[in-house]
Amino acid sequence: MKYLAIALPLSALALTASVSAQDEDPQVAHGRQVFEHMCAPCHGQGPGDDGSEMLPGTAALTEKYAGSRPGALELRNDLPAPVLSLFVRRGVGAMSPFRASELSDEDIAAIAAYLAEPD
Amino acid sequence: MDAATFADGLAAMRSAVGDEWVFDLPADLNTYRDFYSVLWGEPEEKVASAAVAPANVEEVQAVVRVANERRIPIYPISTGRNLGYGGSAPVLSGSVVVDLKRMNRVLEVNEDNCSALVEPGVSFFDMYRHLRESGSKLMMSVPDPGWGSLVGNALDSGGGYTVSGYRGHFEAVCGIEAVMADGELLRTGMGALPGSETWQQYRMGIGPCLDGMFRQSTLGVVTKMGFWMFPTPEAWLSGSVSVLRYEDLEELVRIANELEYGNLFNGMPGFGSPVLTRENPIAMTMIPEPEVMNAMVQESGVPAWSFSPNFYGPERVIREQWAYVKSRFEHIPGVQFAETGFVDLPLSPEDMERIHKPRFGIPSLEIFSVGSRGYGNFNPSDGHIWFSAVIPRSGQGIIDANRVMRSECERLGLDLFMFAPAVTCWTRSFVLFAAVPVYKDGRNAHLRDAVREIIRTCAEHGWGEYRCPPAFMDDVMDAYSFGDHKLRRVNEAIKDALDPNGIISAGRYGVWPERYRHMRRTGGEA
Numbered sequence: 001m002k003y004l005a006i007a008l009p010l011s012a013l014a015l016t017a018s019v020s021a022q023d024e025d026p027q028v029a030h031g032r033q034v035f036e037h038m039c040a041p042c043h044g045q046g047p048g049d050d051g052s053e054m055l056p057g058t059a060a061l062t063e064k065y066a067g068s069r070p071g072a073l074e075l076r077n078d079l080p081a082p083v084l085s086l087f088v089r090r091g092v093g094a095m096s097p098f099r100a101s102e103l104s105d106e107d108i109a110a111i112a113a114y115l116a117e118p119d
Numbered sequence: 120m121d122a123a124t125f126a127d128g129l130a131a132m133r134s135a136v137g138d139e140w141v142f143d144l145p146a147d148l149n150t151y152r153d154f155y156s157v158l159w160g161e162p163e164e165k166v167a168s169a170a171v172a173p174a175n176v177e178e179v180q181a182v183v184r185v186a187n188e189r190r191i192p193i194y195p196i197s198t199g200r201n202l203g204y205g206g207s208a209p210v211l212s213g214s215v216v217v218d219l220k221r222m223n224r225v226l227e228v229n230e231d232n233c234s235a236l237v238e239p240g241v242s243f244f245d246m247y248r249h250l251r252e253s254g255s256k257l258m259m260s261v262p263d264p265g266w267g268s269l270v271g272n273a274l275d276s277g278g279g280y281t282v283s284g285y286r287g288h289f290e291a292v293c294g295i296e297a298v299m300a301d302g303e304l305l306r307t308g309m310g311a312l313p314g315s316e317t318w319q320q321y322r323m324g325i326g327p328c329l330d331g332m333f334r335q336s337t338l339g340v341v342t343k344m345g346f347w348m349f350p351t352p353e354a355w356l357s358g359s360v361s362v363l364r365y366e367d368l369e370e371l372v373r374i375a376n377e378l379e380y381g382n383l384f385n386g387m388p389g390f391g392s393p394v395l396t397r398e399n400p401i402a403m404t405m406i407p408e409p410e411v412m413n414a415m416v417q418e419s420g421v422p423a424w425s426f427s428p429n430f431y432g433p434e435r436v437i438r439e440q441w442a443y444v445k446s447r448f449e450h451i452p453g454v455q456f457a458e459t460g461f462v463d464l465p466l467s468p469e470d471m472e473r474i475h476k477p478r479f480g481i482p483s484l485e486i487f488s489v490g491s492r493g494y495g496n497f498n499p500s501d502g503h504i505w506f507s508a509v510i511p512r513s514g515q516g517i518i519d520a521n522r523v524m525r526s527e528c529e530r531l532g533l534d535l536f537m538f539a540p541a542v543t544c545w546t547r548s549f550v551l552f553a554a555v556p557v558y559k560d561g562r563n564a565h566l567r568d569a570v571r572e573i574i575r576t577c578a579e580h581g582w583g584e585y586r587c588p589p590a591f592m593d594d595v596m597d598a599y600s601f602g603d604h605k606l607r608r609v610n611e612a613i614k615d616a617l618d619p620n621g622i623i624s625a626g627r628y629g630v631w632p633e634r635y636r637h638m639r640r641t642g643g644e645a
Contacts, residue, residue: 037244037248041244041265041266041482041483041484041485042484042487046472047472048483048485048488049474049475049476049483049485051473052485052488055484055485055488056484056485056486056487056488057484057487059488089146089149089150090149091154093501094487094500094501094502094503096154096155096200096202096206096502097149097150097152097154098150099147099151099170099199099207099218099220100142100147100150100172101140101172101218101220101221102198102199102220
């Protein structure tokens, strides 16, 4: 499951998370954790601060793709590890590259596995 | 440096930290470039020859000793996310970057002492997660991009939005551990006294206070840093005091200063001009002549100036403070007051969606909406640099800095996508902040010339930058020229004494070791 049902009440969320954690492939679970920590602050879904409609990375990709692809990375299924690595290691636009000390190749592969999960 | 010595040094570093944590392939080194460099892709771009990522203090000491024995220049970074001020690239090309990101342990959070001790790889996101998971009652001060390091940000004099004494991040430092150029370990303050339990309580220790030696420094590799933290308050309140005439600015700032210096409010205040930011809330336009500005106010009904105090504390206390603050401005004709925000803490999920997170010590990356999609038109610049000059904390200071900066940028054809002439991270000064877009398509030569000219112009007015990208460090240090550049000469005498081989961060903030001093302004490669 790519992302947990955000609208659920907290008790149900905890139960869902618990069931999800048991069932989830370890690589996918790791990828979700890394995505939430390293990527979601810019590329997550939901509104930004001060009434902004989207977070900066999601807003930039929404503008870039002009409707041809979703701006939010978690709505994509076409980002295998080599493609992610290209952007993560080289940087793009205002996003600078990420070093191996910050995000290992294994971390990138795990993020790709997480993003490849059905929505 | 000859290739054999460098190869031998790198081999020794591999032995110290492990093969996988030494990087010298082009693809790896590409990740250590300053992505927002104003020298991007040019022969003068400042690039690393290798990078090494130690995991603990002992490995840092080993790396420094290897470098010192072979006179290999090194350049420590914490999380390397200081974008707009240099990122993870060295100042001296050819240096080996010492990447401290793997040293990411929160060593202690002391709830009773309201303090923390952390390693340099701990980011604001890491620390926030640690505080939440441990149920801490403490709030930290965070800068706008939360991926930076507590240690690195403080060392570069970063600032946040929260409470006086905490939001100037170097002001909240209490206790530093650093590996010196000879590989030995120094602890400042009470950390120098074995068995002391007061390292994060009393900053000074005995004798000269050495913490400042490591700010924007070339003198050591900081491996631990203590911080004072703020107990999460019960509530936050924000108000605005708006005045209608050009002439009211001086009085507005004078009273606001007195109130802040008297601790009548404790949060970071804002100073702005609603009428001059109608089109773009983050870029004040040129301040016109008084009669023109007053006419603009009359026609639009939008105030000339605003002061926005922020209060953290128990609700009944901060409401009384706000009432008192208002009373001090009541004599200004036409003054308007508004309560612009109030929240009880901890924040509810609904509050989280409407507040500016860094004002509550919550890290985010939402500042990047400025660069990736600014107000109004889509702004696809390739990054930005910051221009950050300390100006007088007065109404006239705002007016002069605004007019000089705006007219110089217009004359020199320099774009700004953020311009705030009176930022108050530090309680006793204003900082003129301007974000300059950078590009990777050859426009940067003009940008560099223009920024250098503005640095000189500001210096003629007595305004100096407190922080800058590597390409301008020599220019900025040049402006601090009192006593035939005595400040720089003393810094370099200390540098030569403590780091005779000149291995650590050569050229950082214009301080060059004797060995590389000929590279001042011209740059070069080790």
